[in-house]
Amino acid sequence: MSVPALNLQNKAVAYVPGNGDYKSPTKAELEELADKLHDVGEKKAKKDDYDRRLEALASEFLPTLSPEDRGRFIGTVMEKDKGALDSWLQKDRLDKLVDKGRIDDSDRKRVLDGVSRGFGDDHIPKDKAAEFIDASRKPEPPKDEPAPKDDKPSEAPKDILTDGYRQFGKDDRVVYEDIKNVSYPGEYKDGWLRFETKDGGKFAVDKANAPDVYALAERSYLDVGQQTIDNARDRAKLDPTTKTDVFSLETTEEVDGHKLKVGDAAMKLMIDEIKGKKDLFDGSPQAEFLRMVEARSAVTNGKFIHPVYENRHIAVGGRTKTETENLLKLEPVDMKEMLDEGKINQRLDALMRDEQVSALYQKSLKEAVGKVPEEERKSMADKLAKVVESPDYVQEIGKLPKWDQPRAQADVEDAISQLGLLDSDRAKSAGQKFAMNALARDIDAGLADDSFTPEAEVDGVEAGLGAVTNAMEKAKLPVDLTEQIKEFLGKGGDEAKRDFAQVTAQLRKDGYAPEDIDKAFANVDFASDKKDSIRNLISNLDNSGLLPSVSGAIGIASTVRGLVKDGLGETPEEKLAVAGGIIGMVGSLPDAKKLLSNLGKGIDGSSLDLLGVDKQVKENIGVDSRYGNQAVSAIGGNVADTDIPPTDIANRDQIVKGIEQTAGDAAKGNLSRISASTLKVLSDYSGKAGGVLGVVTGGMEAAAAFNGDSSPAEKAEAVLGVVSGTLELAPDVLKAGSRFVAAVGGQAAGAVAERVVGAITRGLGPVGMLLSVASELVSVFVNNAKDKKEASEQYDWFKKLGDDGVTRGDWNLKYDYAVTTLNSFGNARDYIHNLRELRGADWGGRQAPGDRSIFDFHREEFADFKGKWEKDRGATTYVEFLDADKRKADFKREKDSMDEVKDYMDKHPTYFPGYNDWVLEL
Secondary structure, eight states, rough: STTTTOOOOOOOOOOOTOOOOOOOHHHHHHHHHHHHHHTTTTTTSSOOHHHHHHHIIIIIGGGGSSSHHHEEEEEEHHHHTTHHHHHTTHHHHHHHHTTTSSSSSSHHHHHHHHHHHHTTSSSSHHHHHTTTSSSSSSOOOOOOOOOOOOSOOOOOOOOGGOTTTOOOTTTOOOOGGGGEEOOOTSSSSGGEEEEEESOOEEEEEEETOOOHHHHHHHHHHHHHHHHHHHHHHHHHHOOOGSSGGGSSSEEEEEEEEEEEHHHHHHHHHHHHHHOOTTTTTSSHHHHHHHHHHHHHHHHHHHHOOOEEEEEEEEESSSSSEEEEEOOOEEEEHHHHTTTTTHHHHHHHHHHHHHHHHHHHHHHHHHHHHHTOOOOHHHHHHHHHHHHHHHHHHHHHHHHHTTTHHHHHHHHHHHHHHHHHHHHHHHHHHHHHHHHHHHEEEEHHHHHHHHOOOOHHHHHHHHHHHHHHTTHHHHTTOOHHHHHHHHHHHHHHOHHHHHHHHHHHHHHHHHSSSSHEEEEEEHHOOSSSSSSSHHHHHHHHHHHTHHHHHHHHHHHHHHHHHHHHHSSSOHHHHHHHHHHHHHHHHHHHHHHHHTTTHHHHHOOOOOHHHHHHHHHHHHHHTOOOOOOOOOOHHHHHHHHHHHHOOOOOOTTTTHHHHHHHHOOOOOGGGGGGHHHHHHHHHHHHHHHTTTHHHHHGGGGGGGGGGSSOOOOHHHHHHHHHHHHHHHHOOOGGSSSOOOOBBBOOOOOEEEEEEEEEEOOHHSSSSOBBBOOEEEEEEEEOOOOOOOOHHHHHHHHHHHHHHHHTTTTTTHHHHHEEEEHHOOOOOOOTTSSSHHHHHHTTOOOSSSSTOOOOOOOHHHHHHHHHHHHHHOOTTTSSOOOOOOOHHHHHHEEEEHHGHHHHHHHHHHOOOOOTTTTTTTGGGG
């Protein structure tokens, strides 16, 4: 496209958001497309089917155009069809089509936005637009789809193009089986991946420039590391991924008595619906999708075709009759020389992103899942929920190295998305539990590694020490201690505060005995010149009985501060209150003792007292207060009396309600404070480097928020949505714009079922068409049509693929050779001059090994045919382009393949001793 059906030689593509290959159609092309639309629903001598025409506009024609060109097209339709608004192009009719289920709301909106855009861009007059929409003001451009990006590809990061790697180009081709040694997602900036190929190629690819190839590389990365994920699951006492695969469940949908699995059934149902549509526009995404499915099956499994030839009926004059013989199979190696596998994959990938195709698959997938027996659905849902809700799996994910973390993300997002197909409410609940478990684990890991950001260290120290000075009188602390703290906080500087934080981190690990303090000061590499004053301050805190509680509070506050972008509050008490509130949330979880094991070992309960954490939460975590005193109680009392800073956010009440539902029983006594703290932290969430929550939140349909260029606000919105349950986790992840894994076929991951978008596909293997489904559903050749029609339809199928841009340049030649050389010429007349020689050579079938193409194995014969074909393509019959001597020469050359030749001779009794003995002389 521009518009595929307009110019069959045009190799541009239909509109897909973000695809730089799209080109706007010319005015003439739009007029021709309008004529094609008018043909839809047209009935001779009867009233036209106006509903069908409007349905085609909404769901077949407009999706092939960009938002801007939709307005241009509708304007062109109104110009050419003066009666459109009085007959079929009517808003009321559009609404009724939605009510009848013939189109959905997105189709309706597409038409309305197109009229709105056409009016706004001056392609539709105001009086005509007013019949369709409120035209009292000039409308804003539609915002539901982004404008196409600049055609200029994004540049690869310089570090990825070292060591002989180059950017994957438009003319490069690769299939799944060729890919190896893929870098892990996130290793290079902006989501770029490196990979090598079996023939020594080294490439760099990004999702924006080549989404299909990126998906193949990512799929390869995931498949190579699948055992790593299964090992992590095993350590968490969970089923392996093969046992938690919704797509492997058997349905009641059948083909030839064989029950289909979910993936196959969904594809069958989808193809059935497309094939059942009358007047399907050839240029529509559904029609092209069907052709690509057929083409994908052909290059993966081979294709049955009818041998065809022109039978000359008289010696002169050119009279011929088209003859077709029984179906014979061309092997995948033959089809790959006629069809471009890489281009097929690219088109499938683009078409799967199309809104109407993805919506149709969503519908079919839901229907297929509904055909699984209820008990099996429930059993699978239990297994998937167990994976998502397992605290042990969260711990195991956290132990994985950074190069395996994306594999964990894929596994979690796959499990949640599949659970969403079976039970959307349960998926939402499980996602909330997983996210909260992950948050608890990240906080605990932060305390264990003490790798805080500089801002977090400074804020933690200021909060912990500042709260001490503010409670001086109530805590009855020595004046010199509070003055010393004020002096340190006011004049010590940030470097000194970070040094103080490093000392307290050492103490939390080793203890608070005098020798432990000496060891801490020996191990810290001080950046400031305040070592002595820090030593003095530590000693005074120790003498006042505050050192363990203040040290632990600083560690917790720094950990929580490291999760957010802008801070926890203004005053020391606000900061500690928010930190204590989030500890109250994760500490109330049923598995808090397991998830917060480092907190339980390295933090004294007095630190939680200082943060205002409830006794019930402390007991749930399993920590005791060994160092509590009046001062700690006074400081903690101030913190507990401090209001949590308010968070101004849309849908606050709904989000708070969702957060409260995730809290454990231990939080019930202080639920509003705990939920407010959680809201405060998560609404400003920026992520913890290497944290489990950030890694896997993408599995909850928030993946886009964790791209390399995502803002903290986007991450915060995603995490908050998951934890509160307000992020949609239902199985309509198949909506327009979702990412599909590219069609790769072959042996990858042992999958043969069609796999779908984004989260669902990534753990489930690449696309591969099941021959028993694809060939029987979509073949147009296995029928008893007349020879002429049969031959014409067969050729037209290849020709349309050529128009789609997925055939090789010489497909016409190879097609003519294949359908000619496969014949045995049983009905041929003697007017064909070389017929005797061909029959004597026992002609017919491929006569080539299954792993060698007929164009290669019979290369001399094919080259001879090609020369004659190029000189006289208009010949009355191509049979005379075949040469038995050339085939004999090919067989002589292929001596290593004699077993195949002998086997063929044994199966064909038409070998006549003394007549074609040349076969035996090879």
